[in-house]
Amino acid sequence: MASRTKKPRARETGQSSNPQQEYPTTKFLSLAHEKAFPAMLSRSIISGRRVNLAPKYDALLVNKLAAMGWQNLVNLPQKVYPRLVSLFYLHFKHTNEEEEDYTVISYVKGKHIEFNIPTLAQILGVKQSENKIYFQTDAQMAQVVGDISKVYSTICIDKVTGSNLHAKHLKPHLRILHRFLLENVTPKAGHYDAVPTFNAYLLYCFEVEQSVDLSFIIMREMDLVSITRGKSLAFGALLTHILKHFKIKFLGEAESKVDSDISEYTLNRAGGGDVLLNSLNAPDAPMEDPEEHHQDAMPPPQPPAFWTDFMAMEQERYNQRLQWEQQMATQMAEFGNAQNSLIQLFGDFWMDNNHRHQELNTRIDHIEHRVDAIYQYYFPPPPPDSK
Template sequence: MQRAKQRKKNVNVDAGSSTRKRRGKAIREPSPSPPASDEDMGNEDADVEVGSLGRIERKGILRGRKVIFKDVEVYNVKPLFLAFRWVNFLEIHCDSYPTLVKQFYANYRFDRDLKVFQSRVNNKTIHMTVQKFCEVVSLPTTGDEIYFWPGTMDDISACIDDPVAAYGELGCEGPPTDGSTNVSYNSLTPMCKVLHKILTSNITPRGGNADMVRPFEAFIMHRLLRGTPLHLGYILLRFMEDTRTKALASLPFGMLLTHVFNHEKLIQGGEERLSPATVFNAKTIKAMRLDIQGPAPPRRQPAQRFASQEFVAQELRAHRQHLDGHFTAVNQLLQSHHQEQLATQQALTGVRTEISTLRQDLGTAVTSLTEQLSSLTNLVHHLLPPDH
């Protein structure tokens, strides 16, 4: 029994090589490959050895959630993401491939100095710079490259001049003072609650309970409210690195990595796939117990809501006088136009009479001239000799 347990312990779940004995013979078996050197990280042609899935094999996939911005329009968060050019990323909606995602994370390495990552999926090496990654997944290539997940108050103080004011903008009374590093989600303003939900679904997903706001999440929300861009591609690749080193419960960015797999032509068909996750919409807001109509306006005092009869009578008299004045002015204007119309008609009648008289005089003159011309013609014929 003890030898059987020892043999089971020596068996590696993935690729590589190790040695164990069976019936007195040495047998070569897979074992994890050693990590590549820093020189290989900068070499696009260098092969990435297949690593051991280990705990990654048992992890779930966090696909991300498409944000339906029209359903959260009342909270005015879309302009914040538009300013950072993150909207396309938050609207990704496609299938995920769990097997490929797990291979990707099992072999993922990120060089912070060279800003290059490598991995290996389906026996093909993926080698990309941060800029190339951003181009593949349609992310901006600009912004401050700042990352300190999950972060401490020292990290916040190093990046923000006035942490107290920054947390105040989020709705908190200030940074945590009880020795902890997180603040409660319930202390956020309605807008920041929506922002935090979007962040924990797509940018800093970790699975499980998201009721606490980590310092790095508070920092991202502070930057969104201030309009100071961050380099999202750099943040995502660093978060992928922490997925391995900090043993997060799940593997993030399932739908995002589908774009990488399509670009590298790694999807061969027949792989296990997951349909897109539920979208972030009005139902999400309802589940968060936030009013889809937005924060309710403050209630008015009864004295302001119900006016006295005397006040109403005065307002009605004032409106009636105002309307009477307009009616009188309009009536006068109509009478003036009517008089002008009558004068115009009389003038037209006189013109018509004059034209008729001129026609008669012209006809008489034409008749008289015709008669005179005829008389002249007869006189000329009478005076001329017969031979002419």
């Protein structure tokens, strides 16, 4: 009789090539996500910075943020969870970015994360605005404001274009706000000297007291991170707050601290607190660029060029060391989780093997008793002698 060949069973949707692994898991929605995770985990994270300034400097930053309804960004969480941040961006997607129901969707530790603009505003405790604007170029800004020169003349000392715009060109009282925006609203890795086009527009909005929707901006920045290969993962500390809202558990997760606060040291780097406050009191008066002086004025003491270069190298080394430590902490946590998983598997194997061994002994005993009973039946012992 001819033998029939058994057809291979078709793999069900959602299963990996490993028949023992089905998706979604508590970590990944699919095998593709699992394969892409190491690359995502290797990206650096921009944590954001808290604000720690004396009350006398509130007019430079805190009051401006409060007027815009953004004051809750001042006190970010102090911890960042790198693996969870990576998982959030790994599964990130969005819907309807140009409509009112613009929604972000992700997946972290077995839970679906989903929020729209009103929900994110409620989570962060910030105001909403009808002015939902986000762009990257001068041409796009011209479509919003018309004459872009009014934007640059409002925020700069003596510039009316955005060509090669740097922090030194800004009116002094806006420089600390510029730094805050680059840390917490439109995060950028690296130096903070260049002023991106959209940040120039945000500074203009602060100056003319025109509201903009912060939640919309954050969601668009998250989208930019997700689609830009190798881009640093933004909003590390802010995501701690968001994930906590969705009841994601942090127990056992490797953590890192947020970057150093925006403090008086930051003010000094931006030109000095008194200079910035004086600029605020007379914002329309032409002000001298700190790096440009009259020929008859005594130049301020400047550190030697070799010292400036040395400090820049030291800062770069520190940043690289910090990034390496964060990556190592994440990898050690992953190694610990893998080790614990192997220990658990071995324990399960031992218990299963012990259980089978006990069952085997029971069956052997049963067979021995059965053999003895059969033997006794067919070969009964002789009757005792009667005397």
